[in-house]
Amino acid sequence: MPRRRPRALRAEHQVSRIWGPAPPFRIHGLSAGASLAVCRVEFLSGSFYIRPGATEQALRRYRDFLQPLGRRPLYPQEAACPCPGCAFDDVRYARDVLEEVLERLPARARAELGRLVKPLDAVFLRRTLPDPFTHRRQWRTQFWWYRRLADRSEWG
Numbered sequence: 351m352p353r354r355r356p357r358a359l360r361a362e363h364q365v366s367r368i369w370g371p372a373p374p375f376r377i378h379g380l381s382a383g384a385s386l387a388v389c390r391v392e393f394l395s396g397s398f399y400i401r402p403g404a405t406e407q408a409l410r411r412y413r414d415f416l417q418p419l420g421r422r423p424l425y426p427q428e429a430a431c432p433c434p435g436c437a438f439d440d441v442r443y444a445r446d447v448l449e450e451v452l453e454r455l456p457a458r459a460r461a462e463l464g465r466l467v468k469p470l471d472a473v474f475l476r477r478t479l480p481d482p483f484t485h486r487r488q489w490r491t492q493f494w495w496y497r498r499l500a501d502r503s504e505w506g
Contacts, residue, residue, distance in 0.1 A: 379466050387459035408444040415441040416473045424477045426500040445495045
């Protein structure tokens, strides 16, 4: 029986101090390095809403909202519950999560995730309608995705 090399033996028993025995999962569309950077940001974030797996869930929710083909406008719905699990019912919250993760990422990973989000933003702008009463609202947001018409069925 051949002898196993010491490097192979050490690799079997290597446990990361941050991730534990299982490595973080890879986000569809991102490289392994960018996925690792996103997982690191999610794990080390002190935010209540950013937790491990939130970026993948936000990307999936954003894509699913824009998925129905056609030319009819889409209207984001308010989330019925503000808890982290139910908040993803509102696609604008998913975009908030993506924005916060983008702000915290290093430059290379930010650019890579930005290349995934930018075409989705263009479709969101094209498929949603601007809110004509944004300037009259008591609360004003700095994010453009809240200045679109909402509160109706997502499917038209």
